[in-house]
Amino acid sequence: MTMVEYFSFLPYGKYAFYVWLAYGVSAITVIALFINAKRNHTRTVLSLKNKFSINQ
Amino acid sequence: MWKWIQRQASPKVFFETCSRLTPWFFWPFISLLLIGLYWSLVISPADYQQGDGYRIIFIHVPSAILSMMIYAIMAIAGGIGLIWQIKMAEVVAKVSAPIGAGFTIIALATGAIWGKPMWGAWWVWDARLTSELILLFLYLAYMSLNSAFDNPRTAAKSSSILAIVGLINLPIIHYSVKWWNTLHQGYSVGTGGLKDPDMQIALGIMFLASIFLYVLLVSIKARTEVLIREQNSRWVKEEVVGVEL
Amino acid sequence: MTKRQNRMILVGLLVSGVFLAGYLGIKAFSENLLYFYTPSDIVDGKAPANKSFRVGGLVETDSLVREGMLVTFMVTDNIKSIKVTYEGILPDLFREGQGVVASGTVLNKCVGLTCTNTFIASEVLAKHDENYMPPEVAAALEASSQE
Numbered sequence: 001m002t003m004v005e006y007f008s009f010l011p012y013g014k015y016a017f018y019v020w021l022a023y024g025v026s027a028i029t030v031i032a033l034f035i036n037a038k039r040n041h042t043r044t045v046l047s048l049k050n051k052f053s054i055n056q
Numbered sequence: 057m058w059k060w061i062q063r064q065a066s067p068k069v070f071f072e073t074c075s076r077l078t079p080w081f082f083w084p085f086i087s088l089l090l091i092g093l094y095w096s097l098v099i100s101p102a103d104y105q106q107g108d109g110y111r112i113i114f115i116h117v118p119s120a121i122l123s124m125m126i127y128a129i130m131a132i133a134g135g136i137g138l139i140w141q142i143k144m145a146e147v148v149a150k151v152s153a154p155i156g157a158g159f160t161i162i163a164l165a166t167g168a169i170w171g172k173p174m175w176g177a178w179w180v181w182d183a184r185l186t187s188e189l190i191l192l193f194l195y196l197a198y199m200s201l202n203s204a205f206d207n208p209r210t211a212a213k214s215s216s217i218l219a220i221v222g223l224i225n226l227p228i229i230h231y232s233v234k235w236w237n238t239l240h241q242g243y244s245v246g247t248g249g250l251k252d253p254d255m256q257i258a259l260g261i262m263f264l265a266s267i268f269l270y271v272l273l274v275s276i277k278a279r280t281e282v283l284i285r286e287q288n289s290r291w292v293k294e295e296v297v298g299v300e301l
Numbered sequence: 302m303t304k305r306q307n308r309m310i311l312v313g314l315l316v317s318g319v320f321l322a323g324y325l326g327i328k329a330f331s332e333n334l335l336y337f338y339t340p341s342d343i344v345d346g347k348a349p350a351n352k353s354f355r356v357g358g359l360v361e362t363d364s365l366v367r368e369g370m371l372v373t374f375m376v377t378d379n380i381k382s383i384k385v386t387y388e389g390i391l392p393d394l395f396r397e398g399q400g401v402v403a404s405g406t407v408l409n410k411c412v413g414l415t416c417t418n419t420f421i422a423s424e425v426l427a428k429h430d431e432n433y434m435p436p437e438v439a440a441a442l443e444a445s446s447q448e
Binding site: 102103104106109113135138139173176183223232243250251252 | 305308309312315316319320322323327331334335336337338339357391392393394395399402424425426427428429430431432433434435436438439440
């Protein structure tokens with residue numbers, strides 16, 4: 001059984017695999033961008049905090 | 057007017073503006089996204105030729121437009137940085153690159169996934185697809201050039217020149233379907249395109265959501281970048297020490 | 302002249318230089334950027350001989366013939382058309398009246414004095430247009446165009 005047939009129980013039948021794959025890939029990319037931005041910010045703030053507390 | 061711009065472009069004021077912007081763009085983005093997804097996946101009717109397979113368009117077209125729009129913003133901000141030496145323009149240009157690359161990846165990936173069932177191929181080397189792939193390489197080249205220098209000013213200068221040179225790719229991407237025979241279809245926005253009002257609304261909301269996502273990500277990333285660049289100034293110290301994690 | 306004006310001119314020169322170079326480059330390589338040739342190009346001899354290339358156009362209505370896995374159909378650009386043969390699975394969107402791009406070579410067969418070009422396709426891709434609408438709208442458009 002191909003992937004396309006396997007996922008055809010989902011909404012959109014024979015196109016389910018492609019539609020959900022496209023939406024899934026996009027969601028992962030957006031979430032990755034978002035988490036990366038947040039994590040970079042937290043890391044930067046932390047390392048600056050360390051730097052300032054050492055200098056004091 | 058000039059004074060106002062100068063004030064806005066000072067790192068501290070810019071940082072505060074970004075901090076204020078983030079929540080104002082986060083919740084509208086989430087709401088627009090949910091409404092847009094509902095309109096794209098539930099309300100919009102199936103297409104007469106492609107059935108439900110065409111629903112990929114609601115992600116594919118907005119991200120493709122954003123991938124080009126962000127590149128233009130990046131190059132223009134880079135140019136402003138070069139001419140007027142406004143540091144915050146350099147920051148906007150730098151943090152836009154990975155976001156633009158993300159949208160380009162989404163446009164290319166959803167395009168490939170759409171191409172397989174409809175055209176019969178994941179990828180073809182026609183003018184539209186090839187020029188969009190070059191856009192991704194331009195973003196990657198910009199990012200690696202920018203990170204190759206220790207001095208942020210030198211990095212901004214050289215990568216901005218690269219961004220401006222790459223601007224030529226934008227009209228090529230846009231007009232590729234008109235100038236040459238391509239497998240890719242013509243414009244989805246404008247004269248041709250979505251004939252059903254629900255399809256148009258869905259696409260419009262998803263496009264708006266993408267713009268909000270872009271501004272949201274810039275407002276977060278720009279703050280990080282300003283903190284790194286201005287780490288020796290007093291306000292950064294006060295700002296950072298005051299933050300509870 | 303101030304330093305700022307100097308930089309402005311430099312950036313302006315950079316932008317115009319890049320666009321001039323791009324314009325010339327596109328003019329020079331325009332031919333190579335074509336993804337496919339039209340049936341008219343083939344009849345006019347513009348398509349490469351002895352080399353694999355692509356032909357694109359619309360599948361002519363009532364021209365599709367299936368013999369097992371072998372399919373033959375006419376591809377037209379509404380001026381000229383060419384016969385295409387293909388053995389394999391056709392994409393979902395392949396149908397009469399719709400766009401198609403086939404890659405392969407031209408075979409020139411002569412029977413007596415009449416010679417016909419046949420395009421032997423090794424791959425067939427469907428090309429759809431940029432119009433998206435529900436079936437009811439499509440039917441209504443069809444009906445109004447026939448009135």
